[in-house]
Amino acid sequence: MKSSKSIFFIASILLLQACAQKKEExxxxxxxxxxxxxxxxxxxxxxxxxxxxxxxxxxxxxxxxxxxxxxxxxxxxxxxxxxxxxxxxxxxxxxxxxxxxxxxxxxxxxxTTTYCYSRFVPERTDDYAWENNKVAFRVFGPTAQKMAEDSIKGGTLSSGVDAWLKKVEYPIINKWYKENDKNVGSYHIDHGEGLDNFHVGISRGVGGIAVKKDSVYYYSKNFTKWRTITTGPIRTSFYLEYESWDAGGNQIKECKFISLDYGSNLSKFETAIEGTQSISVGLTLHEKDGEITENTNNAWVSYWQPHKESTLGTAIIAPEKYFLSLEKYDSPAVDESNAYAHLKVIDNAVIYYAGFGWKESSQFTTKQEWEGYLNDFSEKLKNPLSVSLK
Structure with a gap:
């Protein structure tokens, strides 16, 4: 009898402990x-x-x-x-x-693998590059700007966003830059992983911003400061800062947090800006031989274009509260033709997403598939996952 009572007592204690542990989960x-x-x-x-x-x-x-x-x-x-x-x-x-x-x-x-990666690249002048398992991008720093202003070969004066067209899941940034060190221009050739054949120039590329005053678009110059925040299996994010710039007599102050998550074709841009009540986020129209599609209900603009021997879709999506209107800006000047999403500045801030889908990556083979992705992305923005503690 004693033995049975002891066993029952111990079992009761263990049960209570398990219940308490469960309660604290x-x-x-x-x-x-x-x-x-x-x-x-x-x-x-x-x-x-x-x-x-x-x-x-x-x-x-x-x-x-x-x-x-x-x-x-x-x-x-x-x-x-x-x-x-x-x-x-x-x-x-x-x-x-x-x-x-x-x-x-x-x-x-x-x-895990660090699929979502970004870094400052001093060995290629002073790019800042970022990628995940789907896409890659880069922007240009102050040394590249000064070289361009001084007419030194290799300089770049642009605040547009460059697209690196990758078609493999694994990271390529470090590999492509290393190969380019050995053989300048290497990443402009597809060795089986993709290539950089996307021209930016002074255009907005894939998601660079402008401020429109009257009928003129004004841009910043290259970024001046940077800070990597995180890299990892799920997200990379970083901070960029720009010197104040003039937009038709208005002084613009701008900095931004950019992030890219695993599985997404679109980077998130969280821009802090002073001196304007709206911004214009652009997609370069390149040779103007593509098709601009807009969906005002879902707050996106897309450009589906022939690109070299393939096709490419680029897009901008904004949360509804920021979205104002869309515009095709066609200019005879080189690289100044862009499809613009005009976005409202709220409390000195704007949030939008910009990115691309390349046919050679086998992610989107048709314009309809690309636009379906954009519509789904927009619906998810409008209806975020509900997260609560039980």
Whole structure:
């Protein structure tokens, strides 16, 4: 009898401990209100939301499958303390899913690759380049500007956004720059991974901004300061700053945070700007032989064009509250023809997304597929995933 009582007592203690442990678990409930599957959308969790002091020891487990999710911590203000925890859930259409927050050791986290990568590139003058598993981009710095102004070969004077057309999932930035060091111009040739054959010049490229006054568009020069914020399996983000510039008598102050998430063809631009009530975000029209499509209901403009021996779609999408109108600006001047999305500045800030899809990457083979992607992206912006703690 004593033995039975002892066993019952121990079992009761263990049961109470298990119940207490279960009670303390933090369960994240994610709801998808759209009738489409949601993938490659990043959920951002903060210490305040989770009521946790250290995000670096946290893991996220699928409550149904027990699968540990790939996560990434981000130190926004560069103080050595993680401010955000990122992960990308997969939620079926019109459904919800639960994840549990657990404590894990670093070696227990899933093995990952830094698909989302960015860096300053001093060896190629002073580019800043970024990429994920789908697309790559670059912008140009002050040394390239000075070289152009001094008529030195290799300089670039442009605040437009350059597109690097990659067709492989793995990172290519470091490899292409290294090969270009050995053989200048190497990345202008497709060696099986893609190439840089997208001309920017003084155009807006894929998402560069302008300020329109009367009928004239004004641009900044190259970026002057930069700071990498994060790289990892889910997101890369960085900060760019520009010297004040004149827009028809208005002094414009501009800086921006740019981020690119795993699985997305569109970079997110969060621009802080003073001196104007609106900006114009552009897509270069190159030889003007493509087709501009606009969807005012979904706040996007797209340019589907023949590109060398292939085709290319570029686009700008904005959250509805920023969107004003669209315009095709056709100029006889070289590189000044752009398709513009005019966006409203709210509290000295604008948010928009810009990017591309290249046929050779086998992601989008037709204009209809590309525009379908843009419509889905817009719907997801309007109807974000609902994230709550149970």
């Amino acid at each position: 933090k369960i994240i409930l994610i709801k998808n209100s759209l009738n489409i599957e949601r993938t490659f959308e990043t959920v951002t969790l903060t210490k305040d939301f989770l009521n946790i002091t250290d995000l670096t020891i946290i893991g996220i487990r699928d409550l149904k499958t027990n699968e540990l999710q790939i996560t990434q911590t981000v130190d926004i203000n560069n103080d050595g303390i993680a401010d955000e925890l990122l992960f990308q859930p997969k939620i079926q259409a019109s459904s919800e899913k639960e994840y549990v927050i657990i404590q894990v050791l670093e070696e227990q986290q899933p093995k």
